[in-house]
Amino acid sequence: MLNFHRVSITDKPFVDPFTLAEDSRSADFNFGNIYMWDTVYRQFISSVDGRLLTELKYDEKPFFAFPIGSGGVQPAVEAMAERARMEGWPLRVRGVTEEHRGLLEAAYPGRFEFAEDRDCFDYIYLAEKLASFSGKKLHAKRNFCNRFEKEHDWEFRPLTRELFPTCMEMLGFWQREFEEPPEGLEEEHGAIIRALMRWETLGLEGGALFADGMCVGFTIGEQISSDTFDVHFEKAYAGIPGAYPMVCREFARQVLDAHPEIVYLNREDDMGRENLRSAKQSYYPEFLLKKYTARLAG
Secondary structure, eight states, X not given: OOOOEEOOGGGHHHHHHHHHHHOOOOTTSSHHHHXXXXXXXXXXXXXXXXXEEEEEEETTEEEEEOOOBSSOSHHHHHHHHHHHHHHTOOOEEEEEOHHHHHHHHHHSTTTEEEEEOGGGOEEEEEHHHHHHTOSSTTHHHHHHHHHHHHHOOEEEEEOOGGGHHHHHHHHHHHHTTOSSOOTTHHHHHHHHHHHHHTHHHHTOEEEEEEETTEEEEEEEEEEOSSSEEEEEXXXXXXXXXXXXXXXXXXXXXXXXXXXXXXXXXXOOOXXXXXXXXXXXXXXXXXXXXXXXXXXXXX
16 A cells, blocks of 8 residues: 655655656646645645655545656556545546646546646746747737836846845735735735745745835746746736736746746646736737546546
């Protein structure tokens, strides 16, 4: 029987080889997100034959994440199915990409049912485009940046521990802008705190935007594959024209300077929120990374 244990910060050396082998552009398969959001998903992990097994709760229902890593998927699927049987729930697998779907269908023809998780599709952008806002489609973002630069004495600083208190203060003011806090705001706040607490261990990077001496936005992310950088969090004052596009543009430039191999920025999903979906679409993603939930029939 496999031994599962609750995720902790000490599991990074255990998990990293699986994420490196997977080399996925998906925001689901990097240790930063696994750790930062664990208080929400309450994950237990193990491994079998070169693949990571992750049991989690989603909407209070038990699921597995797709078993990332290398080698055939059958031993991992059989292990997950056995654990699901022991616990008395159907085998359901989240975070299944098109590539993963192909692996499951090849190993188990006709055995899995797949349902699209549109709210969980990742928005993938060309980093070079976001670093310049070049082209007709992004002219509005470019204009907002031009206005911001004209109206403010500004700078964008790499995020360091010295700036954490400033960013948390800004986050507090940002949260007060909501008359009615959106669902998940408290959970996100907790994830940001976990990120800052374990900054160096998680290998995170970020930046903070200042206008006239005041912090008006910040962002946090990490490299998740050989060509993709994941933007985990991005906050700015919506009431300051151009603040959001400036944070996006300047962080894209910072990422490309530090990681010239990066081609794509994953700005994660929209959680089904119309305002967030509209905002992410306004930056014109290169493509959406589809995800499915797979259910073992019968």
